[in-house]
Amino acid sequence: MGDAVDAVMDAWRRERPDVDIWPVGVVGRIQRLARLLEAEIQDFFRRYGLDNSEADVLTTLRRSGEPYELTPGRLVKASMVTSGAITKRIDRMVAKNLVERVPDAVDRRTVRIRLTLHGRQTIDDLFALHIANETRLLQALDRDQADGLANTLRTLLQSLGDTSLT
Template sequence: MSDAVDLFAAHWHRERPEVDVAPMLVIARIQRLARLVDQDLKRFFSEFGLEVWEFDVLSALRRSGGADGLTAGALLKATMVTSGAITNRIDRLAAKGLVERRACPEDRRAVRVRLTEKGRALIDDILPRHMGNLQRMLAALDLSSREQLADLLRSLAESLGDAPSE
């Protein structure tokens, strides 16, 4: 079995045999998989009238915000985007009636963002379907392979500075 990355490596080996392209075998596959996964997720979420980033924000609020929601700063850490981007995303989700802003009782300068009933119902409806879609995407790997891959990817992500935001 071979894929496009194997072909690229063979071409580089032919053109520059003195260069070790082994790192490319991993990184190029991660990049290509990220694009393929992103395309699939865009297609999936469009069925619900959502963008991938909208699901990311809604799911961050649902899994960690509780009834009070999250501050914009906490939401920023959970979604790994810039402060300008999170403000824009909150505005767009609020315009759809999926989130609302509330004054933060502990700090009057801060604002908490929380799901509306509509937003909560939407995320609760989509989540099991999303997990089914992810299961479909991983169907080529058995459970043991999935667990091993998850462990390897976690180690790589941690080595590059990824850490939990809580």
């Protein structure tokens, strides 16, 4: 009848009836869903020789528009990982010819990370399929439910300070 989180909540109500554990129903489900969705999306990209971290960088660069290049600092802000992790991601992706490092003529502290033609083609070929896959993962929701869910989640994100990528 219920999901895994219902089982967790039932156990807590038995063991700690003194605590109202309603937040678990939200926080626990968000965390479990994030893991399940990430695993599914990982499976999808792996079929095409990519992993989530690479897809993350490719999509961020692609949606930034021409000329498909951003500094590592911008990638850090978009990715929710640290600068050291981004440096290593870029190293791996350069080795796979997905991106290239281009010196910045104006500010020599920075580098521009640019999609290669191969990287551009890879993400452009995959993007519609990726969205179709996410659509499949959400097929249990009708459009109204999905909209309501997105709105409630936006409220939560904003309250936690997740206002912008810049």
